[in-house]
Amino acid sequence: MIQTKTVAFSKNCTNIFFHILTKCNLKCRHCYINPGQHGKNTLPLSVITAWLKAFAQDSHSKNIIFLGGEPTLHPDLPAAVESARNLGFGSITIDTNGYLFHDILSKVKPGEVDYFSFSLDGAIRETNDRIRGAGSFDTCIAGIRKANSMGFATSLIFTASSANIHEVDRLPPLLKDLGIDRFFIQIIGLRGRSAQGNQTRIRDQKLQVEKSQWLNTIPRVARRIAEFGITVTYPKVFLGPAENFECAGLVADNYFVFPNGRVYRCPLCEDFALHSSIFKNNRLVPAEKLNERDLFQLNIAEGCVMNKLIQPDNLSYDSAGEPEYKIACCLLKEEIRRVLGS
Ligand code: SF4
Ligand code: SF4
Numbered sequence: 001m002i003q004t005k006t007v008a009f010s011k012n013c014t015n016i017f018f019h020i021l022t023k024c025n026l027k028c029r030h031c032y033i034n035p036g037q038h039g040k041n042t043l044p045l046s047v048i049t050a051w052l053k054a055f056a057q058d059s060h061s062k063n064i065i066f067l068g069g070e071p072t073l074h075p076d077l078p079a080a081v082e083s084a085r086n087l088g089f090g091s092i093t094i095d096t097n098g099y100l101f102h103d104i105l106s107k108v109k110p111g112e113v114d115y116f117s118f119s120l121d122g123a124i125r126e127t128n129d130r131i132r133g134a135g136s137f138d139t140c141i142a143g144i145r146k147a148n149s150m151g152f153a154t155s156l157i158f159t160a161s162s163a164n165i166h167e168v169d170r171l172p173p174l175l176k177d178l179g180i181d182r183f184f185i186q187i188i189g190l191r192g193r194s195a196q197g198n199q200t201r202i203r204d205q206k207l208q209v210e211k212s213q214w215l216n217t218i219p220r221v222a223r224r225i226a227e228f229g230i231t232v233t234y235p236k237v238f239l240g241p242a243e244n245f246e247c248a249g250l251v252a253d254n255y256f257v258f259p260n261g262r263v264y265r266c267p268l269c270e271d272f273a274l275h276s277s278i279f280k281n282n283r284l285v286p287a288e289k290l291n292e293r294d295l296f297q298l299n300i301a302e303g304c305v306m307n308k309l310i311q312p313d314n315l316s317y318d319s320a321g322e323p324e325y326k327i328a329c330c331l332l333k334e335e336i337r338r339v340l341g342s
Pocket of ligand 2: 246247248249265266267268269295296303304305306307328329330331
């Protein structure tokens with residue numbers, strides 16, 4: 001049986017998205033990294049460990065995702081993984097574009113890293129490489145196969161945009177063949193490089209996905225993929241009239257940490273100096289007002305405040321000027337999976 005559920009926000013589980021550097025070997029068209037806002041430095045291991053300790057002090061279950069840039073470009077990533085493990089982080093994920101620098105797969109063990117999470121933005125080479133750069137499709141596929149062959153659990157992240165949503169029906173056989181454990185679909189957001197002028201379009205095509213296209217495509221394809229035993233997660237994006245809106249900044253415990261010390265609670269705020277806290281002398285302290293926390297409190301008919309501010313094109317109004325639907329928090333996810341016994 002296939003089961004779909006909305007993953008409820010929880011304050012009892014802390015998720016740390018730790019960008020240990022912003023350097024990357026690729027230049028993906030939709031990259032959300034913004035060095036002007038996030039810094040260009042590579043954090044030394046001593047600082048990574050100190051910042052991990054700052055998050056390790058509460059008693060909640062804690063998950064860490066190491067990201068960049070490309071985190072495997074950091075020569076001390078294996079030591080950072082070891083620090084996180086020693087500090088009691090329950091789940092450790094390494095996000096990667098697949099290039100797997102510094103021979104990372106031989107420097108950590110499957111028992112130390114819960115997932116290697118790869119990024120691919122096309123079901124075929126031509127589409128992916130137009131978005132992520134020449135050679136990135138083949139490298140990513142080879143990286144997944146190598147990680148699987150060495151006993152690591154793998155997941156894949158696919159950022160849906162108008163440049164690739166036409167071929168999502170080709171993903172299920174590819175994912176089955178790759179043998180991944182989890183599949184994450186994201187929707188393109190106007191931040192980082194995709195918010196800059198001509199990058200919002202590829203070949204004169206607007207990158208954002210239309211509501212009807214999203215709803216007619218993603219849940220259906222996610223179900224097909226789940227039938228192979230792969231757990232699929234995708235953002236809810238549009239809320240029906242009976243569904244409650246909640247801002248994760250108020251009701252969840254997520255931290256998006258950047259190498260210049262800024263710590264955000266909301267990904268959509270990351271293009272601005274709206275971080276709610278910041279590391280100073282390796283201590284996490286509240287940031288000056290006005291910051292994202294002030295925005296989280298605003299209650300508007302359109303749902304997510306940041307969505308209305310930075311990507312209002314995905315809203316629609318009736319003749320009376322009322323929004324036709326709410327936009328969900330970008331962190332609200334649907335999870336679809338095959339359950340045991342079926
Ligand atoms: S999206 Fe990831 S792989 Fe692509 S340029 Fe940005 S950090 Fe690098
Ligand atoms: S995406 Fe919107 S709803 Fe979610 S944390 Fe940010 S401001 Fe709040």
